[in-house]
Structure formats: C-alpha cells, structure tokens
Amino acid sequence: MTGLVQRVRALLAILLATAAVSAAVPTMAQELAPEHLALARQYVDLTDRANVYEVTLVETGIQTMRQIVTQNPEIIDQTDAAIKKILEEYRDRKGELLDQFARIYAVRFTMEELQQIVDFYSSPVGQKLATTNIEVNQDLQNVIAVFENNLNREFFAKVRAELRAQGVEL
Incomplete structure (x- = not known):
C-alpha cells in the first residue's frame, strides 16, 4: 500500500506542478464553454481510479499525526480527534481539485477529442484500462527499476573497461 500511496502522491505532485505551470500559460486564462469543462470533468471522473484526493488526504493526516505524536506522544488521542475533524472539513472538497x-484537459483537448476520449473510457475496454492502470503502472515501475539497476551496473562496468583500455585503472 505504501508504494501505491507514493505513486499517487507523485502523480498528484506532477499534476499539481503541471497545473501551476499551466496557470502561467495564457491559454489557461481563456474562457472555456461549460460543456467543454463538463466533458473534461467526465473524463477525469471516469479515470480517477486511484482516488488521488482521498489518498492524499489520508497520507497528509498520517504525516501530521507522525509529526505531532513524535514530539508529543501524550496527546495521541486529541491529535487523532483533531485530524478526524479536519479531514471531515476536506471530505466534500474533492470536486475542486478534479475541476482543476x-x-x-479542456485547455489541451478540443470538445471533439474529449468526446472520443470519454467514449473510449466509457466502453468496456476503456473501463478495464482505467481499472487496471494502477496495477499496470506498478508492473511498469518494477520493470524500469530492474532495467535501471542492470543498466547502472552494466554501464559502470563498460565505462570502467573503456577507461582500462585507455590505461586508466579505477
């Protein structure tokens, strides 16, 4: 579960960074038709299988608990109650993030493109893709980790051999 949370947090950070960078781009300031935004939101809703908002809230609560309780273990019950109360305040704000x-998406895709995307993700194969993306991404991360590990060792060995061929010993 920790790996999933880290991936979700990384994805959220990328998406938020993209939003921040995009906010500086003049096209973000453009007015979009409500139906264009609604179509983009439909896509976001269809593909939010990782529950980015909820996972981020839970992780933030856990991080806050650790930070406070590490320094003040005697107030664990009060901290837990306070975190639950604050989480409740955020519970119904998911829409704000998903609207962003x-x-x-609405800025980068036309309505026609978004309609095609929504149609795909509404289909059985699109739903399967949205549902399995988390597991597929984990598998892809595992493959890239093995590749990087092997590449690092192999690359270093080849550079070392090349240096040795030039008379340099490491």
Whole structure:
C-alpha cells in the first residue's frame, strides 16, 4: 500500500506542478464553454481510479499525526480527534481539485477529442484500462527499476573497461 500511496502522491505532485505551470500559460486564462469543462470533468471522473484526493488526504493526516505524536506522544488521542475533524472539513472538497484537473484537459483537448476520449473510457475496454492502470503502472515501475539497476551496473562496468583500455585503472 505504501508504494501505491507514493505513486499517487507523485502523480498528484506532477499534476499539481503541471497545473501551476499551466496557470502561467495564457491559454489557461481563456474562457472555456461549460460543456467543454463538463466533458473534461467526465473524463477525469471516469479515470480517477486511484482516488488521488482521498489518498492524499489520508497520507497528509498520517504525516501530521507522525509529526505531532513524535514530539508529543501524550496527546495521541486529541491529535487523532483533531485530524478526524479536519479531514471531515476536506471530505466534500474533492470536486475542486478534479475541476482543476478537468480545466487542464479542456485547455489541451478540443470538445471533439474529449468526446472520443470519454467514449473510449466509457466502453468496456476503456473501463478495464482505467481499472487496471494502477496495477499496470506498478508492473511498469518494477520493470524500469530492474532495467535501471542492470543498466547502472552494466554501464559502470563498460565505462570502467573503456577507461582500462585507455590505461586508466579505477
């Protein structure tokens, strides 16, 4: 579960960074038709299988708990109650984040393109893709980790051999 949370947090950071960078781009300031935004939001809703918002809230709560309780273990019960109360305040704000995601898609895709994307993700194979993306991404990360590990060792060995061929010993 920790790996999933880290991936979700990384994805959220990338998406938020993209949103921040995009906010500086003049096209973000453009007015978009409500139906264009609604179509983009439909895509976001269809593909939010990782529950980015909820996972981020839970991780933030856990991080806050660790930070406070590490320094003040005697107030664990009060901290837990306070975190639950604050989490409740954020519970119904998911739409705000997803609306920002939708705006990013609406700026980059035409309504026709978004309709094709929504149609795909509404289909059985699109739903399967959206549902399995988390596991597929984990598998891809595992493959790239093995590749990087092997590449690092192999690359270093080849550079070392090349240096040795030039008379340099490491």
